[in-house]
Amino acid sequence: MDERKIVDIVDSVMTDWLGRTVWQSLKYHIAEVHNFNANKPNEMVEGSESFEKLLTELLGTGAKLIFRQINQKLVELFQILDSAEFEYSALGDYSKLIEVSRNSDSKSDVKKIGLKNNDR
């Protein structure tokens, strides 16, 4: 799995909801505070727990809406890649997801790391 694809999806959804200027500003702010490079997809994905935490704190219920839509898009992406059907709680699971997708494409492995079944 290419981290770039995940970052592109996150960027696209965030831009739709918050606007390009707000999202870019918040992204670089969070990356600076948590000391990672927002221009490097692997660092962005690894820093996803920081995003989840701060965006949840700042956006409250709004964050849940955004995360749900990101999850939907990622589910679509992984289905296209013939991966398992799943829904994970929020941004913080992206790095685990990538790790699993690198090592295995089986549904059981995805479940092992605690990702919830898609309950739509």
Place this chain on the structure above:
Amino acid sequence: MIDEQLTNKGNPLTFIDTVKTGNHIVLFYEELEYARILEFRFLGNGLMKGEHALYISDSDVTFIENEMEGAGIDVSSVKKNNLLNIFSTSDPNDVDALAIMHRFVDKMTVEVQSPYRVVSKPFRNVSTVDGILAQLETERYWHAKFGTMRCALLCSHYVKQIEDNRRGKWISELLKLHHGAIFAPDFGKGLGYYKDNH
């Protein structure tokens, strides 16, 4: 389908109709026309219920009145009933937006005692560090005072006007000083929400 449901749930136009007395909301916009639709709808919702309204911006008052008419507000009628006040900070007589706001709130509290709505552009020049810091102080003051006011306040910010070296930090700080927020990047897009505990 689910995309559509999600979008409707957080839609700024749907959200603005839920804002009521006791809510202090920040609006971040990128398109002025979209912001005006939201601002006027917010005030119009209150005016329809007989609430007072104050609009503070740097635009010409007559221009704003015309825009409000275009948005469906019967300006002459609500002005006749003394329900609508519009101030322009570009007017040399009314340059101090903060003083205008104080006067209005005092009047509403002492004389009128009915619910009121305020839309205000930033009180300071937020494109500078000093300006945004002063604006944050003002927001902190109003937010702390909010429990004693019978007011719904919409603070409207043009995102690109906010000091850009640390814009993310300033946006974060502003978000912490409001009960909810609206992001209105473009027509048909955006998000409106309340914080969990409000």
